[in-house]
Amino acid sequence: MKYTPVIGLEVHVELKTQTKMFCGCSADYFGKNPNTYTCPVCLGLPGALPYPNKLAIEWCVKIALSLNCKIKEFSKFDRKNYFYPDLPKGYQISQYDLPFGHDGFIEVFKEKGSTDVKKIGITRVHMEEDTGKLTHAIVSNEKVSLIDFNRSGVPLVEIVTEPDFENEYQVIQYLQKLQKIVRYLGVSNADMEKGDMRLEPNISLSKPNTKGLPNYKVEVKNINSFRFVDRAIQFEVKRQTALLDKNQTPKQETRGWNEVKNETVSQRSKEEAHDYRYFPEPDIPPIEFTEDEITSLKSSIPELPDEKFKRFEQKYNLTSYDSEILTREKGLADYFEEVVKVGKKYQVLPKQIANEIINTKVNTEEIFPAKLVEIILENKKTETVDESELFSVVTSVLTENAKAVEEYKNGKENVLQFLIGQTMRKLGKKVDLNAVKSAILEKLK
């Protein structure tokens, strides 16, 4: 049977503030010697108290505002009580019923290639602290668990969506947008490999012609790449479909992603669910925002990727492909606009600049805008080449480099650069790069 996936997401984003959430220790812990970035507060020593990091709270609010959330004027921290060796206080300082942000949304396309838009509801955006890190190792022939508290107390923002996603394509778009937003805001590196962003999709399937949410939910914990989220969702949809087809209801449980086997595995079932005994954190007074403060935080938010993308398309007459690439990173987008400014004086079109930046992967740190304009003007003075000559050279290059062609077809897009280079060499002339590129692409179709 064909079921409709019902997917929600919890994402944890680690902020790149200088200091931790509740103490003065450096939050830049990655790759540092274990337990060197610690103090009584983040070690949870007796008597130590949390002192909230104002900047982290403001950044959390900025993330919430960027996700179109409403901001609570009166908010507070709560204690989430549970035992785990990486949690030195025996509770995590988090937010329960009054998160800083709530009821927001983000828009994604419904299907690949479709222009139909789907609104994904953001349930809440709240602030909490990270835990220490456990490593299980063998030291002197003995099995031991080691705890590193460098990460303990690093500010973490949790973003929870409504179960609005219908397929993995929507999920990946959402994640990419979220990643871009926090990078634009400059509040997180959102580097997946360093664990700056941790992803937890929950997936269930709804039977045709039924209303409401399914009566079970499967959560997949702590995935650290978009690709694995994509695969985990696909895997779960298959697994749950098979069970439902046999008239079984999938178990409500938490599963983990096994990278090696490319499958999800059961970790713990609902029966072992925690009662976190939330209560207001008495060590931190409630936090109140005035309307003015919220307005001023709002005005400090730069133009966000979606807006910039639309503006680039319209103002510079770019394709959505170019516009998307140029707005992936704020730094690149700013560079592009700088070059456009200079190029205008020399009648260089934004489109030409976009092509140059995208095709040659300009090193924006080394090549200043004026220099790039110079290069473009220089390239314009190219020799012409007969179209049939070009195509015959391209054909022979492609035949000689069959392996590269195959790699390209398997998705290794940067092979294209190599093929362009080979063609240019064989032509022995300074030819318009874009003409070569389109000829190759044409042949590869």
Add this chain to the structure above:
Amino acid sequence: MDVTNLTIESILDGYKNKKFSVNEVVESYLKRIKRHDKELNSFITVCEKEALEEAKKKDEDLANGVKLPLLGLPIALKDMFSTKGIRTTAASNVLKDYIPSYNATVVDRLKDAGAIILGKTNHDAWAHGSSGENSDFGPTKNPWNKEYTPGGSSSGSAVAVAAGLTPIATGTDTGGSIRLPASFTNVVGLKPTYGRVSRFGIISMASSLDSIGHFTKTVSDSARILQTTAGKDGYDATLSSDKPKNYLKNLKNGIKGLRLGVPKEFVTKGLQKEVKNAFEGAVKILEDLGAETLEVSLPHTEYGIATYYVIQTAEVSSNLARFDGIRFGNKRTEFGDEAKRRIMLGTFTLSAGYYDAYYKRAMQVRTLVRKDYEKAFDLSSGGVDAIIVPASPTTPWRLGEKVNDPLAMYLSDALTVTANIAGIPGLSVPAGFNNGLPVGIQILGPQFSEDLLFRIGYSFEQKTEYYKQTPNL
């Protein structure tokens, strides 16, 4: 030299006038501790070597003209205060071997002001109790009659000051743990406003109720210590950003014309006859000193203990979670019965399905108690400047008398807990004796009115001079 009855003032004056050296004073206190504390058991740790070394340094400082507000003053610290390099046990076997890597803010401030740590005092483990008997290091005895309890939880600090083993000692007051033992031992005990003195580095009992205060012989000594300990530190987020007042400035202004309230709910409820008599005597003296006394009402007082035991145990259950057996060397099985009782009660009241009926309800009643006091202190609608109440419903009881009846023990805090629930300051001052055992009164005021409490306490003390009486050891 005889240090039995020295005050901060007389010690600092003595240094100034070269009547005695820091070394002599410290040695004399250490000698008294050696002689009397085996029996009293008011100290868990005595820092003899360190104190003598410090004394030498302070004598040099004095000779070099160094000026610090408490230079050369010996002090004792409740063993809930983290002291760098000095073991800090919380009077529990769980922490019997724990040596902190940092000082509590208050410890730093006292040391920076020139104080010398004589040692760490005994108390009910984790500050859970009203008699000192819950200590894993044995009970502390009342120096006025060693068969009686000195009150708790800060039993050792109260006794050490009362017995002249230290001129001052620090304490924590979560439900009366300073004011009750002060009244049982004929010393002055201050519970400051919540948010006035940093809790940083002091082992948390119940975070929203814990107040950091001290015991002294006299009211002016109490004011001097608060002057050093009060104010923001950048580590305790619940501290007020208002600057501390000058607590000595108006001390001697008298209390003529002050309006003092006597809440009817405190005086009728199960008050022991002897306490009632002493209290009425105290009210009479305050009237003689020119204050106007009038009846006020704090209608939610009767819910105080119930509210307190829901909020306090909830916070205790969470605060003790870090002692999980992985760190600090000892297992959770080392927790005593009282800690276990509170962990279980608090865990229960915070559990899903019970939170609304217990914790949430208690927080609502807390607001009502706070409003009771706000109304009573609202001078614009006939309110009073301060409130006078007994510090304890009874005089000291015999050691062992209530150990098997936790509820009876809890009820001994009936007159003190509402100040913690409302976050207001309270000063306990000696108010006489009954059968040779001390009785005390408490002066309660609006938030941050410590200066006023000291003024009232000082007038009362100057008139009564109970502080001049010392126990026969």
